[in-house]
Amino acid sequence: xxxxxxxxxxxxxxxxxxxxxxxxxxxxxxxxxxxxxxxxxxxxxxxxxxxxxxxxxxxxxxxxxxxxxxxxxxxxxxxxxxxxxxxxxxxxxxxxxxxxxxxxxxxxxxxxxxxxxxxxxxxxxxxxxxxxxxxxxxxxxxxxxxxxxxxxxxxxxxxxxxxxxxxxxxxxxxxxxxxxxxxxxxxxxxxxxxxxxxxxxxxxxxxxxxxxxxxxxxxxxxxxxxxxxxxxxxxxxxxxxxxxxxxxxxxxxxxxxxxxxxxxxxxxxxxxxxxxxxxxxxxxxxxxxxxxxxxxxxxxxxxxxxxxxxxxxxxxxxxxxxxxxxxxxxxxxxxxxxxxxxxxxxxxxxxxxxxxxxxxxxxxxxxxxxxxxxxxxxxxxxxxxxxxxxxxxxxxxxxxxxxxxxxxxxxxxxxxxxxxxxxxxxxxxxxxxxxxxxxxxxxxxxxxxxxxxxxxxxxxxxxxxxxxxxxxxxxxxxxxxxxxxxxxxxxxxxxxxxxxxxxxxxxxxxxxxxxxxxxxxxxxxxxxxxxxxxxxxxxxxxxxxxxxxxxxxxxxxxxxxxxxxxxxxxxxxxxxxxxxxxxxxxxxxxxxxxxxxxxxxxxxxx
Numbered sequence: 001x002x003x004x005x006x007x008x009x010x011x012x013x014x015x016x017x018x019x020x021x022x023x024x025x026x027x028x029x030x031x032x033x034x035x036x037x038x039x040x041x042x043x044x045x046x047x048x049x050x051x052x053x054x055x056x057x058x059x060x061x062x063x064x065x066x067x068x069x070x071x072x073x074x075x076x077x078x079x080x081x082x083x084x085x086x087x088x089x090x091x092x093x094x095x096x097x098x099x100x101x102x103x104x105x106x107x108x109x110x111x112x113x114x115x116x117x118x119x120x121x122x123x124x125x126x127x128x129x130x131x132x133x134x135x136x137x138x139x140x141x142x143x144x145x146x147x148x149x150x151x152x153x154x155x156x157x158x159x160x161x162x163x164x165x166x167x168x169x170x171x172x173x174x175x176x177x178x179x180x181x182x183x184x185x186x187x188x189x190x191x192x193x194x195x196x197x198x199x200x201x202x203x204x205x206x207x208x209x210x211x212x213x214x215x216x217x218x219x220x221x222x223x224x225x226x227x228x229x230x231x232x233x234x235x236x237x238x239x240x241x242x243x244x245x246x247x248x249x250x251x252x253x254x255x256x257x258x259x260x261x262x263x264x265x266x267x268x269x270x271x272x273x274x275x276x277x278x279x280x281x282x283x284x285x286x287x288x289x290x291x292x293x294x295x296x297x298x299x300x301x302x303x304x305x306x307x308x309x310x311x312x313x314x315x316x317x318x319x320x321x322x323x324x325x326x327x328x329x330x331x332x333x334x335x336x337x338x339x340x341x342x343x344x345x346x347x348x349x350x351x352x353x354x355x356x357x358x359x360x361x362x363x364x365x366x367x368x369x370x371x372x373x374x375x376x377x378x379x380x381x382x383x384x385x386x387x388x389x390x391x392x393x394x395x396x397x398x399x400x401x402x403x404x405x406x407x408x409x410x411x412x413x414x415x416x417x418x419x420x421x422x423x424x425x426x427x428x429x430x431x432x433x434x435x436x437x438x439x440x441x442x443x444x445x446x447x448x449x450x451x452x453x454x455x456x457x458x459x460x461x462x463x464x465x466x467x468x469x470x471x472x473x474x475x476x477x478x479x480x481x482x483x484x485x486x487x488x489x490x491x492x493x494x495x496x497x498x499x500x501x502x503x504x505x506x507x508x509x510x511x512x513x514x515x516x517x518x519x520x521x522x523x524x525x526x527x528x529x530x531x532x533x534x535x536x537x538x539x540x541x542x543x544x545x546x547x548x549x550x551x552x553x554x555x556x557x558x559x560x561x562x563x564x565x566x567x568x569x570x571x572x573x574x575x576x577x578x579x580x581x582x583x584x585x586x587x588x589x590x591x592x593x594x595x596x597x598x599x600x601x602x603x604x605x606x
Contacts, residue, residue, distance in 0.1 A: 027053055034061050043068045044377070056082055060093035067096035072103040091117060091125035098129065111136060118152070127158040134162040138169050147183075155190045157199050163187035164206055167213075177217040184210040204236040211243050220247040235356055238264045239273030245280055249287070258284040269308045270353030270570070275577045278304055282584055291592060298585040305578040311350050312571045316564055323556050324563035325371045328355045358566045367559040374552035381545040388538045392531060399527040422506050453480050 030049050037046035043065045050058040059082045066075035079097040083089055089097060094117050101110035110132075117129040130153035137146035146166055153159040167183035174180065187206050191197045207226045214223035224247050230240035245260035261284065264277035278301040285294035318327040331351060358364050456477050459465075465473065 027055065027058075031055075031057055031061060034058070034065075038065055038068065041068075056085070056087045057090075060087075060090055064092055064096040067100050070103075072100040076100040076104065091121045091123060095125045095129060098132070102132070107136065118149075122154055124156070124158070127154050127156050131158040131162045135165065138165060141169075141173075143169060143173075150186075155192070157191070157202065160187045160190035160199070160202055160206070163190060164202075164209065167209065171213055171216075177213040180213050181210060181217075181222075184213070200231065201235065204230050204234050204240070208236045208240050208243065211240065211247070215243060215247055215250070218250070220250040223247040232263075235271070238267040238271040238277065242273035242277045242280065245277065245284075249280075249284065254284045254288045258288075265304075268350040268353035269304065269574065270350055270357055272357065275305070275308075275574065279577065279581055279584070282581070282588075286588065291588060295585060295588055295592075298581050298588065301581040302578060302585065305574055305581060308350070308574050309571060309578070312354075312567055312574065315351060315354065316567045316571075319560055319563050319567070324560040325368070325375070325556055328358075328563060329368055329372070354567070354570060357570075358563065364562055364566070367555070367562050370555045371552065371559050374548055374555055378545065378548050378552055381541055381548060384541050385538060385545070388534055388541065392534045392538070395527050395531050395534065399524060399531070453477065456480070 031053065034046040034049035037043070037049065038061065046065045047062065050061055059078060063075050063079035063082065066078060075096060079089060079093055079100070082093070083097075094113055098110045098113035098117065101107075101113065114129040114133050118126050118133065120126070121129070130149055134146040134149045134153075137143070137149060143166065146162070146169075150159055150162045150166065153162070163183045164187045167180040167187065170180040170183060171177060184206055188203070188210075191199055191203050191206075197203050207230045211223040211227040211230075214220075214226060223243065227240050227244040227247065230236060230244075232241075241260045241264035245257035245264070248254070248257035248260065258281055261277040261280040264274055265281065267274045269275050269278075278297075282294045282297035282301060285291070285297050315327070321327075328351065359368065456473055459473065
């Protein structure tokens with residue numbers, strides 16, 4: 001259902017009339033953007049980019065996006081259509097096809113695709129293909145075949161994960177841990193140097209698993225060699241410290257063992273190993289002969305376990321009242337499902353300790369991812385509705401403006417102005433023609449000569465001149481006229497060119513006015529059609545928003561059930577730790593009472 005809503009959301013957010021595939025270079029750029037959106041997890045945005053692109057490359061991206069959204073049948077059909085058309089699927093597309101076939105239960109076809117991908121690709125897709133083939137072999141208990149597949153894979157994350165799972169499978173089957181430890185050493189080697197590895201959390205997981213298996217085979221020194229390499233500030237730190245102390249206790253080094261357990265007790269009890277470390281402290285004091293301190297350690301453990309049960313009840317209440325996503329996930333300040341690997345500063349908060357442990361399970365990650373994606377879709381639709389409201393308001397205001405009579409009157413004034421300018425231009429053209437025919441040199445003078453002739457005319461009109469001044473002006477005017485006569489033809493051509501340019505500009509203005517006037521008469525109808533489309537889009541978005549909200553509430557309810565079942569299980573484990581610590585304390589008191597009673601009895605007999 002979530003995937004179907006994602007497809008509807010993509011369609012609802014599409015602008016109308018897109019035709020990106022018409023331009024080859026632009027279409028390639030858009031496909032590159034879609035590839036980026038796909039890589040960062042914005043699947044619906046990737047589909048949005050290539051919705052109208054019918055190229056084979058876009059069809060492959062579309063199939064990959066559908067596979068990421070969990071629409072396995074549609075993804076398989078889309079990718080098979082590309083393959084049946086004679087196109088070779090890209091590595092990501094072939095991997096998406098194989099995953100879709102696995103999801104639909106067609107394991108033979110999926111394994112064929114994975115085998116092809118593993119042979120031809122040395123990149124991350126080929127490595128993941130090898131991992132999936134090895135997982136299929138492990139599920140079939142064909143461990144040797146799984147090892148052969150992984151041996152052909154490139155070093156990296158997927159190979160390390162495969163060998164870690166193979167080691168776990170060996171440990172379930174064998175009482176001897178030799179094969180498991182060898183597989184873990186290979187997994188460790190797949191990740192490179194501890195300082196340079198890109199996957200420190202996976203490296204810590206491998207080291208802790210190896211330490212546990214070494215302890216199971218009663219090899220504490222080998223266990224310490226693994227556990228000493230675990231970081232002291234990570235998710236696996238409390239468990240590693242507990243196992244480290246246990247290995248030291250196996251060597252009867254209880255003092256140093258208690259130092260490791262003491263460090264593990266600083267972590268919240270939600271981390272694996274932290275509760276065992278509280279019990280280990282009492283056991284360590286007991287074995288060291290410090291019975292009083294052992295009693296105090298057990299009392300401290302009882303107090304810690306009782307407080308943690310209160311914390312678990314509080315978390316359960318908050319999940320019931322606020323919802324699990326709000327109470328647990330949103331409290332971390334991040335919406336993605338891998339935030340717990342990114343920041344170790346939150347390792348001191350009990351709520352986050354339980355969430356990190358809860359997120360170890362794939363079904364929990366999927367439940368959180370579903371709610372997060374539906375929440376994002378809901379927010380996106382709300383933004384879409386807000387944008388549509390703004391657009392509708394703008395269209396309504398524009399419609400009122402173009403519908404006013406005053407606007408038409410102003411446009412008519414512009415037309416009249418153009419007409420007047422055209423009349424003045426015609427008069428100017430006529431004057432220019434008369435000046436050429438009659439030889440009116442002064443009228444066509446340009447530049448400095450024209451300015452001086454204009455000054456002479458101004459002097460004649462403004463003041464009464466003496467005969468001497470009149471004669472001087474006549475001589476000057478004659479000189480300037482003679483000078484203008486020299487450039488008469490050139491000036492006439494220059495004036496004609498300017499007039500022609502003005503005429504061209506006026507013709508363009510007249511054509512633009514006529515076109516604008518025609519469009520203005522049609523504008524109200526166009527705005528009304530746009531308003532109708534906006535209303536339909538808003539109605540569709542509201543319907544889809546209702547469906548998304550319903551689906552988000554359903555997914556949130558499922559997440560709440562998962563979280564409350566997990567919290568109940570943690571409370572059951574914490575109650576078991578509490579019972580065990582109370583039993584240990586009772587045994588300790590009984591032991592102390594017997595030791596105290598023995599000397600008294602002996603003295604009475606004497």
